[in-house]
Amino acid sequence: MGGANGVEVTQEEARRIAVRAQLLDGSATGVLDTVRHLGFLQIDPISTVAPPQYLVLWSRLGPYDRTELDRLLLQRMLYEWDAFIWPREDLPLIQARMRERWGPRKRDQWARGFLQEQSALRRYVLRELKERGPLPSRALEHTEARFNERTVWWGTRAQLMWMLELLHQRGRIAVAGREGTHRLWDLAERVYPKSETVPAAAARRARADKRFRSLGVKLERGRLLAHPDADSRAVGNRVTFLSPFDRLVHDRARAEAIWGFYYRLEMYVPKAKREYGYYVLPILRGDDIVGRIEPVFDRKTRTLRVEGVWWEPGKKEVSLDKPLRSLAAFLGADSITT
Numbered sequence: 640m641g642g643a644n645g646v647e648v649t650q651e652e653a654r655r656i657a658v659r660a661q662l663l664d665g666s667a668t669g670v671l672d673t674v675r676h677l678g679f680l681q682i683d684p685i686s687t688v689a690p691p692q693y694l695v696l697w698s699r700l701g702p703y704d705r706t707e708l709d710r711l712l713l714q715r716m717l718y719e720w721d722a723f724i725w726p727r728e729d730l731p732l733i734q735a736r737m738r739e740r741w742g743p744r745k746r747d748q749w750a751r752g753f754l755q756e757q758s759a760l761r762r763y764v765l766r767e768l769k770e771r772g773p774l775p776s777r778a779l780e781h782t783e784a785r786f787n788e789r790t791v792w793w794g795t796r797a798q799l800m801w802m803l804e805l806l807h808q809r810g811r812i813a814v815a816g817r818e819g820t821h822r823l824w825d826l827a828e829r830v831y832p833k834s835e836t837v838p839a840a841a842a843r844r845a846r847a848d849k850r851f852r853s854l855g856v857k858l859e860r861g862r863l864l865a866h867p868d869a870d871s872r873a874v875g876n877r878v879t880f881l882s883p884f885d886r887l888v889h890d891r892a893r894a895e896a897i898w899g900f901y902y903r904l905e906m907y908v909p910k911a912k913r914e915y916g917y918y919v920l921p922i923l924r925g926d927d928i929v930g931r932i933e934p935v936f937d938r939k940t941r942t943l944r945v946e947g948v949w950w951e952p953g954k955k956e957v958s959l960d961k962p963l964r965s966l967a968a969f970l971g972a973d974s975i976t977t
Contacts, residue, residue: 645857645864652871653856653863653897654926659870660855661887663923665877667699670707671716671726678853680708680724681884684820685906687918688936689970691884692724698879698923702969712816718831719814719822720807729849731834735842737810750805760802765811765826773815773825776803854886858893873926878962880920880932888921888928898928900951916947922959929954934963936970943972 648656658664667673673696674680680692688694693705708724711717717724718733725733741747754761767779779799803824806812813830816823837845851857855869865871881888883904888894895901902921905913916933923929933946943966950956967975 645851645859645866647862648856648865648869648871650863650897653865655874656855656865656869656871657887657897658874658923658926659872660853660866661885662699663877663879663881663887664874664926670696670700670703671711673699674711674717674724675726675728676853677886678726678729678849682719682722682724683884685918686936688920688934688966691882694882695885697966697969698881698885701965705969709817715830715832727832730831731837732842732846732849734810734831734834735837735839736846737808739839750808753801754805754809757798757802760798761806764799764802764806768812768824768826772829773823775818775821775823776800777821779803856893856897858890858896861896863896876925878922878924878957878959880934880962880966881923881928882920883918885921887923894928900928902931915949919947919949922948922957924957927954929957932959934966936972941971941973943967943970943975945975945977 659666662673662676667676677695680695683691685691689697689705693708696703696705696708708717712719712724716727718727718730719725720733720737741751764779768774771778776799803812807814807824810827810831812824813827814822815825815830851866852868854866856863856865858864883902888900888902891902900921905915905919906917910917915931918935919931919933921928921930922932928951930948930950932948935944935946936942937944943963945959945963948959963975963977966972
């Protein structure tokens with residue numbers, strides 16, 4: 640395929656390309672290679688089944704050893720930044736984002752003002768981490784926070800958490816590890832390796848191309864455009880479930896354009912008003928989204944329960960035995976109930 644900005648493809652081609660580009664065709668070979676190919680993993684604490692950073696990998700690899708992801712983070716082959724996990728080789732591109740000027744958005748201007756107004760708290764956090772880091776947030780006092788009529792309602796604890804997040808986003812501090820689910824903070828220069836400095840514009844272009852390549856297809860002004868290097872060969876009939884955070888369906892408008900699949904999370908919808916369920920996963924068969932399933936992992940009884948299955952209109956029902964056994968093995972479930 641040619642064209643620097645992609646070439647328009649049919650819906651059928653787009654389905655094959657998107658599934659192959661996201662390694663959902665069964666071609667994924669390992670945790671590190673998969674993260675490198677996808678570009679990043681989104682971090683979220685929701686664990687109705689498993690947190691998405693782990694579940695996204697299962698969709699591609701099957702029942703892998705989930706401690707492998709943790710090990711790669713400890714070995715600094717992967718890094719956390721801004722609620723995502725990134726491969727080490729992409730750090731120069733991410734650090735270019737950290738250095739970018741504040742934008743005109745209200746949130747950016749608020750953040751800039753907050754860092755200036757809370758300069759004493761900023762100096763305190765950096766000094767404590769330099770002398771005692773890495774530290775969890777609970778190990779930091781927060782008496783340095785200054786109050787005024789615009790910020791007093793947050794309380795000092797919220798101010799500290801905002802300071803940590805903003806210093807993290809600006810590349811001053813970094814996640815050095817975890818104690819359970821709690822992040823350990825340290826100075827960025829003690830966490831990130833030295834790397835080349837990439838100009839902001841070049842980094843934006845590189846990041847955009849990486850995203851386009853990993854998605855395979857983008858939706859632009861109603862057209863489905865494929866990356867010049869996209870693979871549109873046929874996909875087998877592998878069946879798996881997708882995290883709601885999976886990049887195959889994360890862009891809801893794109894998912895609807897490619898598959899005619901309207902999808903939303905209903906966690907915050909009152910139970911009586913839900914169309915499906917609390918945490919429903921799309922069912923992918925080959926290059927087609929054929930249904931939805933609501934699995935729940937009961938960690939006390941080590942049971943994987945299926946609360947419901949819904950098939951898309953006009954789609955043929957398929958056996959879910961194999962992916963359910965795979966998911967149970969991955970989670971360490973002793974039994975499956977449907």
